[in-house]
Amino acid sequence: MEYQSQAVAKYYFTAAIGLFVGQILFGLIIGLQYVVGDFLFPEIPFNVARMVHTNLLIVWLLFGFMGAAYYLIPEEAERELYSPALAILMFWIFLVAGALTILGYLLVPYSTLADLTMNELWPTMGREFLEQPTITKLGIVVVALAFVFNVGMTVLQGRKTVINLVLMIGLVGLAVFFLFAFHNPSDLVQDKFWWWWTVHLWVEGVWELILGSILAFVLIKTTGVDREVIEKWLYIIIAMTLITGIIGTGHHYYWIGTPEYWQWWGSIFSAMEPIPFFMMTVFAFTMVNKRKRDHPNKVAVLWALGTGVMAFLGAGVWGFLHTLAPVNYFTHGTQITAAHGHMAFYGAYVMVVLAIISYAMPIIRGRAANSNKAQVMEMWSFWLMTVSIVFITLFLTAAGILQTWLQRISDTPMTFMAAQDQIAIFYWMREFAGVVFLIGLIVYIMSFFVSEEDEMNA
Amino acid sequence: MDEMFTKSMARNIFYGGTVFFFLLFLALTFDTMGVVPSRDNHENLTPTVIAGKTLWEENNCIGCHTLLGEGAYFAPELGNVYVRFGNSTEAIKGFIKSRPKDGIPGRRSMPQFNFTDEELEQLAQFLKYTSEINTSNWPPNIMG
Numbered sequence: 001m002e003y004q005s006q007a008v009a010k011y012y013f014t015a016a017i018g019l020f021v022g023q024i025l026f027g028l029i030i031g032l033q034y035v036v037g038d039f040l041f042p043e044i045p046f047n048v049a050r051m052v053h054t055n056l057l058i059v060w061l062l063f064g065f066m067g068a069a070y071y072l073i074p075e076e077a078e079r080e081l082y083s084p085a086l087a088i089l090m091f092w093i094f095l096v097a098g099a100l101t102i103l104g105y106l107l108v109p110y111s112t113l114a115d116l117t118m119n120e121l122w123p124t125m126g127r128e129f130l131e132q133p134t135i136t137k138l139g140i141v142v143v144a145l146a147f148v149f150n151v152g153m154t155v156l157q158g159r160k161t162v163i164n165l166v167l168m169i170g171l172v173g174l175a176v177f178f179l180f181a182f183h184n185p186s187d188l189v190q191d192k193f194w195w196w197w198t199v200h201l202w203v204e205g206v207w208e209l210i211l212g213s214i215l216a217f218v219l220i221k222t223t224g225v226d227r228e229v230i231e232k233w234l235y236i237i238i239a240m241t242l243i244t245g246i247i248g249t250g251h252h253y254y255w256i257g258t259p260e261y262w263q264w265w266g267s268i269f270s271a272m273e274p275i276p277f278f279m280m281t282v283f284a285f286t287m288v289n290k291r292k293r294d295h296p297n298k299v300a301v302l303w304a305l306g307t308g309v310m311a312f313l314g315a316g317v318w319g320f321l322h323t324l325a326p327v328n329y330f331t332h333g334t335q336i337t338a339a340h341g342h343m344a345f346y347g348a349y350v351m352v353v354l355a356i357i358s359y360a361m362p363i364i365r366g367r368a369a370n371s372n373k374a375q376v377m378e379m380w381s382f383w384l385m386t387v388s389i390v391f392i393t394l395f396l397t398a399a400g401i402l403q404t405w406l407q408r409i410s411d412t413p414m415t416f417m418a419a420q421d422q423i424a425i426f427y428w429m430r431e432f433a434g435v436v437f438l439i440g441l442i443v444y445i446m447s448f449f450v451s452e453e454d455e456m457n458a
Numbered sequence: 459m460d461e462m463f464t465k466s467m468a469r470n471i472f473y474g475g476t477v478f479f480f481l482l483f484l485a486l487t488f489d490t491m492g493v494v495p496s497r498d499n500h501e502n503l504t505p506t507v508i509a510g511k512t513l514w515e516e517n518n519c520i521g522c523h524t525l526l527g528e529g530a531y532f533a534p535e536l537g538n539v540y541v542r543f544g545n546s547t548e549a550i551k552g553f554i555k556s557r558p559k560d561g562i563p564g565r566r567s568m569p570q571f572n573f574t575d576e577e578l579e580q581l582a583q584f585l586k587y588t589s590e591i592n593t594s595n596w597p598p599n600i601m602g
Contacts, residue, residue: 045522046532243476
């Protein structure tokens with residue numbers, strides 16, 4: 001580790017992995033509730049467990065992004081972090097606020113939580129992914145501002161590289177577009193329209209800048225390829241991301257009361273959204289093939305390559321599958337969406353966070369790379385989790401195709417619940433794949449505790 | 459990549475492309491705000507409907523259901539439930555009111571929320587208002 005203050009990333013990475021475990025456990029609960037409808041009912045109804053599942057995902061990815069920034073920005077800027085103390089303070093505030101919010105979801109009915117946190121003063125709750133009480137949302141803004149200030153000052157007073165510049169644009173964008181979470185018009189069409197300014201412009205916009213810069217950093221470090229080459233790739237990838245992704249927001253504006261021209265804008269531009277992801281795959285493989293050194297951390301390279309491939313499949317291919325308006329007319333709001341969501345989040349964001357953790361954690365712990373034994377174990381976890389998510393996606397896709405047919409296309413359409421009964425077998429198989437994912441995650445965590453007797457030094 | 463294609467060209471495409479397409483997005487957004495009032499059924503956005511939307515949010519209905527296709531995929535689409543239930547707010551209220559407290563053995567069941575009659579009316583009116591939004595003929599059929 002070149003700068004002592006990079007070590008604050010360890011707090012963030014540790015919390016990220018801990019919350020990841022919680023996310024998967026609640027995923028297994030809701031997966032089971034799909035087929036055993038009364039499981040944990042009425043103590044933990046589906047809506048509560050799902051909210052915990054999705055909110056933990058968002059929060060742990062944010063912890064991962066922040067940890068990544070605290071690690072790579074000092075190294076890129078060639079100076080210590082502006083304020084390590086502020087970074088630690090914000091860590092505890094974010095963790096405690098996050099934990100209290102999750103406990104609130106689990107311990108009291110959601111409407112009671114809304115009353116306790118005085119939602120009526122500024123109603124923002126009860127919208128998908130943005131379920132947090134308004135006070136928690138304000139806390140997120142405070143943490144985000146302090147974080148952006150801290151890393152921003154570090155960049156301003158240090159070396160400016162394309163990687164830390166792009167990361168800063170992504171992080172500032174993340175903070176800015178979150179502000180739309182506070183805008184909740186009574187008019188449902190307006191509500192839905194602006195909701196996407198947070199949700200879409202995060203995951204199909206500024207988050208991809210964060211993803212690109214983290215990936216570029218890991219590739220520079222592990223392959224030793226000339227920075228000029230990598231930075232050129234990074235620029236062109238994120239250019240394509242925003243050129244396609246901003247107007248691509250239109251693929252959410254087909255059926256919510258917005259004008260019909262969005263069917264054209266949304267279809268054409270979102271059909272091009274796979275391009276930057278494909279370029280990311282080519283980028284990762286080309287850089288590794290042109291590597292000027294063999295970095296001892298093989299598993300970090302594996303995660304980096306995996307990010308490219310799985311982000312292209314999950315976000316690119318599975319997104320394209322249902323993005324054209326005439327297709328989306330039939331698939332909108334079915335298990336096809338769920339299938340896409342699972343592989344896209346895993347392939348793009350989970351894997352890039354695990355890539356930077358895999359690269360940075362050994363260095364923070366005082367070695368260039370983990371022992372061969374630990375790396376092999378981590379590679380097992382890579383394959384277990386990645387193959388499981390592929391199967392989860394395939395099973396949900398099968399469920400979605402059948403659901404669409406039975407409920408919306410057939411001459412004798414079934415009710416929603418009748419169609420759900422028909423496709424239960426796929427939910428069982430998804431749940432089984434989910435258990436394998438959990439095993440992969442347990443192996444991943446065990447890899448951190450392998451003793452370092454045969455430590456490799458590079 | 460080709461040596462002729464320099465980093466500064468890539469950078470200019472990024473900044474130029476982002477600014478151009480964001481401005482285009484703003485222009486489309488501005489136009490959308492002008493068109494939406496002719497489609498969003500706002501004339502029926504009564505205090506009762508607005509109270510219904512608040513109830514919808516404060517009970518996290520979106521955590522199981524979809525509304526105009528967005529939400530969770532665990533329970534039926536409710537954007538057209540008013541039509542599916544025979545254009546009847548009474549049927550909606552009756553359904554919500556009759557959910558068993560302890561669920562249905564082995565099956566998915568909506569929780570019993572113990573809404574007052576006034577709250578039931580607000581929710582039902584909100585769902586009626588939603589069903590009258592012009593959604594370009596979505597969902598494809600009555601089943602949602």
